[in-house]
Amino acid sequence: MTLLETVRDPARLRELTAGELRDLAGEIRAFLIERVSATGGHLGPNLGVVELTVALHTVFESPRDRLVWDTGHQSYVHKILTGRQAGFGRLRKAGGVSGYPSREESEHDLVENSHASTALSYADGLARADAHLGRRDRATVAIIGDGAMTGGMAWEALNNIAGGPERPLVIVLNDNQRSYAPTVGGLAEHLADLRAGRGPGVFEQLGLGYLGPVDGHDLPAVQDSLRHAVALGGPVVVHVITAKGKGYRHTETNDLDLGHAVKPMDPHTGQALKASPPSFTSVFGEKLVELAERRDDLVAITAAMTEPTGLLPLRRRFPHRVIDVGIAEQHAVTMAAGLSMGGVHPVVAIYSTFLNRALDQLLMDVALHRRPVTFVLDRSGVTGDDGPSHNGMWDLSVLQVVPGLRIAAPRDGARLAELLAEAVAWRQGPTLLRFPKGPVGEDLPAIATFNGIDVLLRSGPLDVLIISVGALAGLALTVAEGVRAQGIGVTVVDPRWVAPVNPALADLGRRHRLAITVEDNSRAGGVGSAIAQALRDADVPTPLREFGIPRRFLGHGSRAEVLAACGLTSQNITRVVVELLAGLDAAPASASASASAGIDDLGT
Numbered sequence: 001m002t003l004l005e006t007v008r009d010p011a012r013l014r015e016l017t018a019g020e021l022r023d024l025a026g027e028i029r030a031f032l033i034e035r036v037s038a039t040g041g042h043l044g045p046n047l048g049v050v051e052l053t054v055a056l057h058t059v060f061e062s063p064r065d066r067l068v069w070d071t072g073h074q075s076y077v078h079k080i081l082t083g084r085q086a087g088f089g090r091l092r093k094a095g096g097v098s099g100y101p102s103r104e105e106s107e108h109d110l111v112e113n114s115h116a117s118t119a120l121s122y123a124d125g126l127a128r129a130d131a132h133l134g135r136r137d138r139a140t141v142a143i144i145g146d147g148a149m150t151g152g153m154a155w156e157a158l159n160n161i162a163g164g165p166e167r168p169l170v171i172v173l174n175d176n177q178r179s180y181a182p183t184v185g186g187l188a189e190h191l192a193d194l195r196a197g198r199g200p201g202v203f204e205q206l207g208l209g210y211l212g213p214v215d216g217h218d219l220p221a222v223q224d225s226l227r228h229a230v231a232l233g234g235p236v237v238v239h240v241i242t243a244k245g246k247g248y249r250h251t252e253t254n255d256l257d258l259g260h261a262v263k264p265m266d267p268h269t270g271q272a273l274k275a276s277p278p279s280f281t282s283v284f285g286e287k288l289v290e291l292a293e294r295r296d297d298l299v300a301i302t303a304a305m306t307e308p309t310g311l312l313p314l315r316r317r318f319p320h321r322v323i324d325v326g327i328a329e330q331h332a333v334t335m336a337a338g339l340s341m342g343g344v345h346p347v348v349a350i351y352s353t354f355l356n357r358a359l360d361q362l363l364m365d366v367a368l369h370r371r372p373v374t375f376v377l378d379r380s381g382v383t384g385d386d387g388p389s390h391n392g393m394w395d396l397s398v399l400q401v402v403p404g405l406r407i408a409a410p411r412d413g414a415r416l417a418e419l420l421a422e423a424v425a426w427r428q429g430p431t432l433l434r435f436p437k438g439p440v441g442e443d444l445p446a447i448a449t450f451n452g453i454d455v456l457l458r459s460g461p462l463d464v465l466i467i468s469v470g471a472l473a474g475l476a477l478t479v480a481e482g483v484r485a486q487g488i489g490v491t492v493v494d495p496r497w498v499a500p501v502n503p504a505l506a507d508l509g510r511r512h513r514l515a516i517t518v519e520d521n522s523r524a525g526g527v528g529s530a531i532a533q534a535l536r537d538a539d540v541p542t543p544l545r546e547f548g549i550p551r552r553f554l555g556h557g558s559r560a561e562v563l564a565a566c567g568l569t570s571q572n573i574t575r576v577v578v579e580l581l582a583g584l585d586a587a588p589a590s591a592s593a594s595a596s597a598g599i600d601d602l603g604t
């Protein structure tokens with residue numbers, strides 16, 4: 001039996017000798033490499049925190065003492081040590097261990113974050129609660145990366161924490177000099193000074209205790225620092241230096257991101273098991289370079305995600321035209337407004353879920369000022385394996401309330417190219433493109449256009465109008481085949497620009513007996529509900545049914561599994577359409593009048 005197999009609870013660690021703990025760290029690394037290379041996941045960040053996590057679980061007694069992991073992508077070792085080794089065979093898969101802390105999984109997981117820079121705020125709240133309740137019998141420990149420290153929320157929290165010198169709180173700053181890419185900005189420079197022992201530290205100047213820098217792979221040294229921090233009382237920063245990807249050649253030598261998030265791969269070669277087909281991300285990256293070749297005023301902004309958002313080709317071509325602001329989405333958006341006031345057209349490339357943070361900036365700083373800024377939201381819709389926090393299932397609901405914002409959802413690579421060009425050419429206000437994670441697939445050409453709306457299929461009588469949003473066009477066409485096979489007439493359209501609603505959709509809706517919308521977004525307030533409102537406003541009597549994501553947080557699993565759990569399958573939608581049509585009375589007069597209309601009657 002290995003040492004690791006004897007660890008079912010962190011209390012076991014406190015029975016081991018220093019030598020055994022060192023051996024255990026080696027076993028944990030081997031376990032991570034074997035399991036995460038099979039499933040994919042955040043390998044590099046976790047290889048870097050093996051000794052740190054062992055030290056935390058020997059010095060502190062979780063769950064009595066509260067360990068709060070910022071972002072949470074580096075919590076695998078914590079999971080391994082808190083009774084969840086068996087679940088790693090299905091890491092991030094339906095029914096398996098989630099990729100982030102999860103309250104459902106374990107009493108050792110207090111917060112399920114995964115959006116960065118929140119841990120210090122949770123910890124400040126926990127420490128204040130203890131003060132309020134007069135409890136001094138448990139510790140609060142926040143573990144935050146140097147990347148997450150670039151987020152504004154972390155500094156709001158530090159300001160508050162420093163204002164309560166009597167409240168004990170240990171802040172472990174895990175400094176590996178990386179977010180994905182090297183951490184940027186003045187803070188990164190300052191941490192370099194602290195590592196080199198140069199000058200006074202900003203944390204001490206704020207009034208916080210500061211210990212370090214300490215070698216994060218020297219287990220006894222980390223344990224000593226943590227104990228010292230507890231003994232000091234009050235809020236103390238323990239500055240721990242770690243190496244992301246440590247102990248595995250293929251992450252240590254991965255210059256791009258030290259194996260931040262790997263795909264399933266051969267552990268011996270470090271090569272992905274499957275080649276990645278062209279994705280929406282890669283098409284966006286290429287098209288942006290083409291546009292940037294023609295327009296000197298185009299500049300891209302990323303919040304610490306240059307490669308994952310597809311900006312690497314642009315950075316390679318024009319290194320000074322990609323601005324990495326760190327994990328600072330709010331700053332990115334308002335800075336984009338400033339850039340545009342200065343005569344530059346910014347393209348803000350961001351994951352849908354992370355733009356949630358910057359709604360106010362988008363509304364007030366960009367839209368109110370009618371700034372021509374283009375937002376490109378990757379990972380819109382269901383992302384799947386990263387669980388509830390990473391699904392980009394709210395953007396269409398939240399953002400269509402923004403006055404003057406034009407939103408497009410490309411269904412394929414050709415449309416992405418077209419719509420991106422249209423977006424950056426628009427000078428009267430902000431524009432936004434949204435697309436999902438994954439392969440871009442084959443192009444789905446339109447057979448006609450109708451007042452700016454692409455018609456993808458027209459067959460038989462005007463029974464059902466399927467309005468498809470973005471990448472769900474393939475699903476919409478499969479549904480169309482299903483209903484057509486049952487003798488039902490069908491039209492499939494893609495509005496391309498989904499907000500504001502194209503008034504021609506009301507004309508199309510009026511001519512059919514039933515309309516449905518299919519979108520990879522929450523049904524609540526999504527494109528479907530906006531179109532339903534537009535139909536009502538235009539006195540269109542045609543009933544409309546919206547297919548989308550229910551109003552709940554979605555568990556992790558593959559994108560296909562999660563979509564199926566939401567009822568977004570061709571079988572389900574086809575069945576509902578057939579039932580709805582069967583339940584309708586004879587076609588309304590306006591529809592029957594045009595029941596034999598062909599594609600020509602829909603115009604172009």
Ligand SMILES: Cc1ncc(C[n+]2csc(CCOP(=O)(O)OP(=O)(O)O)c2C)c(N)n1
Pocket residue numbers: 045071073074114115116117144145146147148149176178179180244260303304305327329354357
């Ligand atoms: C608000 C937000 N923006 C972007 C991300 C994407 N993201 C995940 S991890 C990461 C880098 C975090 O760097 P750091 O905290 O230093 O952790 P490390 O990867 O070094 O372990 C980023 C940008 C996120 N999780 N949350």
Ligand SMILES: CC(=O)[C@@H](O)[C@H](O)COP(=O)(O)O
Pocket residue numbers: 071073114261308379383386437
């Ligand atoms: C922790 C985090 O937010 C990212 O690392 C995220 O997991 C990346 O997701 P993708 O794999 O879709 O880029």
Ligand SMILES: [Mg+2]
Pocket residue numbers: 145146147148174175176177178179
């Ligand atoms: Mg880091």
